[in-house]
Amino acid sequence: MKHATLAVVLVFLLLSCGTKKRTTYSKKSSSEVVKSNKSTKDYTKFPFPEDAKKFTYFSTSSIEEYLVTYSEIAQFEMKAYGIPASITLAQGILESGYGMGTLTLKTNNHFGIKCHNSWDGEFEYHDDDEKGECFRKYNHPMYSFRDHSIFLSSRARYASLFELRRDDYKGWAKGLKKAGYATDKSYPQKLISFIERYQLYKYDKEVLAQGYQVQAEPKKYDYKKHVVQKGDTLYSISRAYFISVDELMKLNGMNSSNLSVGQELKIKSERVK
Template structure:
């Protein structure tokens, strides 16, 4: 019986450990949100983007930790020599002082400077930017964290989410990098930004307005409504696609020769939003007048 209990416990422990390694939507959303900022930092400071992202994920619990939500601190850096705003949190000791920032960009920038300017981390900069394993073990050996499994955890995160692919990047999307500078005090509640048809979009949440989304993404709410061919006072429905730039005249090239067949509940406007096309152009390329009432089963050209 004792052997059975011991075996069961070991199996349960192994299962739990394996479960922790599974892909997580919150982690992926964090990566989508900050990957370009991590690449920007890599090109500026020669710190692997994979390491920066893995540390941010691990230290901030994908932006959901108390330090991240209250102080935009994504890397658990304490106050040593810090003259700015601070937050206090129990860590190795009770009520320890941690650095606080106005936004995620400041946290990422300070993390890079912290490593680049620290004597204890100097050896790391002799490693190749693609040597994420060397960096992970080097951070642990230099005392970045007290967790003896720190290097292992970083490497597991990097491999699971293929973060090492970002270490080969030579350019980044400036919109996504800039977005982390514009947003202050939002913690982990930012809308996920998607890319489609040479544009960016978010999906409206319950209670969203053009004003609230515009404030988050740093765009005039009047411009945001105009990009989406709407009145700025319109009420947004949960799940609506809201584009952040002016829509294109056609769908992507991959839709050449393909038709969209109208489904129940769809309108010309909802179809135009689905493909990131200006409404007038959707009518025009199908030879339809603006007062045409589409019917279920109609086939519409997209480019």
């Protein structure tokens, strides 16, 4: 009897060990030290409405429910940063699987924004284009929407988008792909399909009807110089300065991607007010 009891205990222990899930949350290497989530300091620039903070935004079971849950936040972001609500919602639906994607459920990250060097908040490793990539993690989904706005509006590579009309969702969809937001060749068509199928453009019209600008004011830029070092490529330089390769080549009148050590490149950056 004692032997039978011991066998049961051993089986139970083995099963427990076998079913224990491996967590993907981890610390970065010493060169990427993660501090406490300080990223929320930027979110106070345009505070959320008090009503928004009362809702619990987590998983949604359909696209229709996703729109009911997040359309108001997308419209608020449009008022604050000028990104069409239709684009924000279409990207959220696509990138997060209308809030039901594995990564989104673990991180509240609705836009698949990766860590990048500037991120000092919480994060999660997840397989995407490559295995074990680092993605930003938020304690509330609405901060994902705010970070999406900051991410697009603070990088020179997306600057041309903000010179488009606020209701030009087709131009925004194509511009996102051209600027390198996604590698999927059909990314613009997918966004446009969601917008037209679910009439997401009506959320843009509602904001514009309240008196917000249809045409964005042209942004002003400063220019800096980059001296090409050994090992530099147009791609690595474009990543470092958040500018697309096409724009970098156009800015410097380049017909090929060949670089030489010591070559000076003009870099465009948004002027800080």
